[in-house]
Amino acid sequence: MEKVISVCPYCGSGCKLNLLVENGKIVGAEGADGVTNQGELCLKGYYGWDFLNDTKLLTPRLRHPMIRRRRGGEFERVSWDEAVAFVAGKLGEIKREHGPDAIMFTGSSRGTGNESNYIAQKFARAVIGTNNIDCCARVCHGPSVSGLMATLGNGAMSNSICEIEDTDCILVFGYNAADSHPIVARRILKAKQKGAKIIVCDPRYIETARVADLHLQLKNGSNMALVNAFAHVLISEGLYKADFVAEHAEGFEEYKAAVAKYTPEYAAEITGLPAELIRQAIRLYAAAPSATILWGMGVTQWGQAVDVVKGLSSLATLTGNLGRPHVGVGPVRGQNNVQGACDMGALPNTLPGYYDVSDAEARARFAEAWGVDSLPAEKGCSITEVAHRIEAGSLKAYYIFGEDPLQTEPDLGMMRRAFEKLDLIVVQDIFMTKTAMAADVILPATSWGEHENVFSSADRGFQRCYKAIAPPADVKDDWEIYSLIATAMGYPMHYDNAQQIWDELRGLCHLYTGASYDKMAGLGYVQWPCPSEDHPGTPWLYEGRRFDTPSGKARLFAAEWRPPLETVDAEYPLGLCTVREVGHYSCRSMTGNCAALQTLADEPGFVQIHPEDAKQYGIADQSLVWVASRRGKVITRANHNPRVNAGAVYMTYQWWIGACNELTVDHLDPISKTPELKYCTVRLEPIADQ
Ligand code: SF4
Incomplete structure (x- = not known):
């Protein structure tokens, strides 16, 4: 049995693990002596790997490029040449007709790695000419x-x-x-x-x-x-x-x-x-x-x-x-590489290394390195603004990379209505997610475990993941997919491996210059800033109490308190808060396909309610209930729980049926554009015949 060093693909704790490989298949995982985890793992680390064996417990692995020629029609398996030509042709057409800002991209905070996020934002900025790229940091940190x-x-x-x-x-x-x-x-x-x-x-x-x-x-x-x-x-x-x-x-x-x-x-x-x-x-x-x-x-x-x-x-x-x-x-930070997606510039306002897009010197330097005349200076679109821009007619195409907005964004009804108006939806992922089901084109990518890459943990620590198994025959690395489409659009892009990409990035960002693949080899851990080859990295910031402000x-800052957008009333008397559950992660496309994690919870979610509230509204423990907000209603099981506060109920957002984002409200923080996923008003309705 071979042991291959990797980093857990779930949360931002950055736990190092060994993938156990036998006859080309992953058969287990064990904790490795990483800096943050010291040989320990949680249950997702121990049991969250067998989605790689395509268990199909929740959804099948994407194995071939596919195109759907009309909405509502069937997906048709195509060659990579045809898929690449189709996407390149459509993106070129939309760019010519409506301008580069009519196209939106996501980075991915999951198992894809920093190199692919760097290439995703390079594709958006240098090939298309837009800062319309964002990642799920928008809905979390x-x-x-x-x-x-x-x-x-x-x-x-x-x-x-x-x-x-x-x-x-x-x-x-x-x-x-x-x-x-x-x-x-x-x-x-x-x-x-x-x-x-x-x-x-x-x-x-x-x-x-x-x-x-x-x-x-x-x-x-x-x-x-x-x-x-x-x-x-x-x-x-x-x-x-x-x-x-x-x-x-x-x-x-x-x-x-x-x-x-x-x-x-x-x-x-x-x-x-x-x-x-x-x-x-x-x-x-x-x-x-x-x-x-x-x-x-x-x-x-x-x-x-x-x-x-x-x-x-x-x-x-x-x-x-x-x-x-x-x-x-x-x-x-939540997802395992949400820090990395931000580090790599998969944000609408910063280039890799946190150079602001309004910084003319930085733009000129990146433009020269990327071989283009100029880069866009205006801040791009946030993922939480996408639905509104589609409705306003200014967004026509959405290229979604390792994200599932039709599960994870607030007010899913609003999102679905907006998606129907897009001219082009491209999904690059490993599983048939809810968003992939709505796509015009599916580009199947390699998964964590099937490629090598660098992740950033929540405390700025860069770590390497090694390739453990061969990917399915007809899937490609994310960075290779972007490179093929870029080349088809007249911007020649080619890399032999992820390290070449990483070295290009290091050469452009002083925060990362010294974080070489060699320094991160094995269990190596390099926290940025790491400005030179002989620098060990920075465990804590602001030495000498010198802050990074101008x-x-x-x-120092204080603001007047503002209440949440919605207030309880007779019709909707409870506040709904969305929460996590320990055995599943994010949109559940990975953990939902892991046999051991599936056994922890075998039906769609729950709504936690204080026993006093349950008594008042006639909700029996473990009974099925409707949970309704001003935007929709879902069915789930009530869980009397004295650990929650009266007046509030709690649901997780992982489940396909009973997805609580059918209920949540599209109310954004005015600065970060992050939605108020922790509060909307709801009522619970008992279901009589059970
Ligand atoms: Fe560590 Fe987070 Fe993975 Fe658990 S889910 S093993 S805490 S990285």
């Missing part, structure tokens, strides 16, 4: 990138996953590590065992709340009020580090004025928390010699998400918890 960019000048986690266990205090805000990043949850537990104080701010009694010193069970949608109240206490009680703020921060007086009215008593009215508990929590955080803030979707999937991220960043600044080990701000100082 987009606000973290925007908020941290604005306050600290860098959108990534400031410190490392492995540092978490040695911090003295962890403020866990809207982050259910046990379900979304079990290996990060393990670090939180180790910190607790070493004596750290744990503060959890979450409407649910999540697993981490069980080990917390304080659990602040705030009302859904009140994050900003709580963060402002924390700042108020720090300032009014003199708990902040005045010297650090004076030397390394700016905007203190405006910030102080903005939080002045957020006394704990005032915030108590909004959050539903006792004022004294708010005081206790932030006193605990301020008193710790080192403190870390970790957050997840409970912070970012709101209409006021960027403001809250800026507020959390300001708490770390006020208390001097930046620029040294075991402290910092930690947006723990002034070198951190910016």
Whole structure:
């Protein structure tokens, strides 16, 4: 049996594993001694590999290029030559007729790797001439990138996953590590065992709340009020580090004025928390010699998400918890390579290496390297704006790479109606997802395990994955597919392997220059910035308390609290929050095809409801119910759960039937364009005959 080093393709924890290969097939996985996981894996790491054996438990593997000549018709198997010529011809036609900005692209945050994301955005920018490329960071940690960019000048986690266990205090805000990043949850537990104080701010009694010193069970949608109240206490009680703020921060007086009215008593009215508990929590955080803030979707999937991220960043600044080990701000990125897709420039406003598209010098440098006269300077379209642009007639084609927007975007009815109006839908993927079923052209790609690539983990760590098995005969590497279409469109593009692509990228981005394949060989882990060959990489940012803002100082920020878009009423009396479940991931196209993970949950999802609410609305435990919002209704099973707060219900979004995104609302944060997936109003209807 052969052991091939890889990185788990699910969450951003970056766990290294060995794929066990026998007779050309994957037969198992075991933990490898990676920097973040130290030989441990969660159940997705151990059992999430057999989709590679095309189990067809949920959906079949895409094995050949296919074209559908009319909507609603059958897919027809075609040769690669025909598929490439068809896509190149159609994209060229749409570009000529409507301009480059009539075409939209996605990057992919899943098992495709950084090299293919780099090529995807190069194709969009250099071949088509548009910045219309985005990735699923838009629906998860987009606000973290925007908020941290604005306050600290860098959108990534400031410190490392492995540092978490040695911090003295962890403020866990809207982050259910046990379900979304079990290996990060393990670090939180180790910190607790070493004596750290744990503060959890979450409407649910999540697993981490069980080990917390304080659990602040705030009302859904009140994050900003709580963060402002924390700042108020720090300032009014003199708990902040005045010297650090004076030397390394700016905007203190405006910030102080903005939080002045957020006394704990005032915030108590909004959050539903006792004022004294708010005081206790932030006193605990301020008193710790080192403190870390970790957050997840409970912070970012709101209409006021960027403001809250800026507020959390300001708490770390006020208390001097930046620029040294075991402290910092930690947006723990969701999908395994969502950090990488952003690093590679699969975003509408940044080139690879986070050069802004408005930066003329950077554009000129990339244009010269890519052999084009110029690159577009205007920010492109976000994936959450796609439906509106299609409706407005300005988007005509959508090239979707390793994403499933007809499962993962809010208000799926709206998305489906918009998709019907597109002239061209191209899907490049490994499985027949819901989005692939709506495509005009399907381009089948190699999967994680079938190619080599580099991933970025949530803490900026680059790691190599090695090829373990041969792919199906008629599929191609993602970067090769783009290269063939580019060449057919008159832009010759050719690479022999992924390393050539990586080396081209390193030559263009000072953050990554020293992160060579050699340095990342085996279990190697290189955290950017890594500006030269002899640089070891950067476990924690802002050494010398010099921030990446133009002034070198951190910016303090507070905003007025805004309520969620929808409010409960007699017709829709409950707030719906979308959550994760530990055994499945994202749109479930991979974990849904893994036999062991399928046995964990064998029917479409659940809606968690507090027993008191269930009694009030006549909902029996484990009964089938309709869940209805202003946009649609789905059927699922009720789960009485005392760990959720009254007045709110919770659903996961993985399931094809009962997909909760039929219900969610297309309300976006004004800056990051991230949807308010954590709140829309619903009612539950019992189903009489069961
Ligand atoms: Fe994979 Fe994340 Fe589990 Fe690690 S914690 S094994 S990266 S799913």
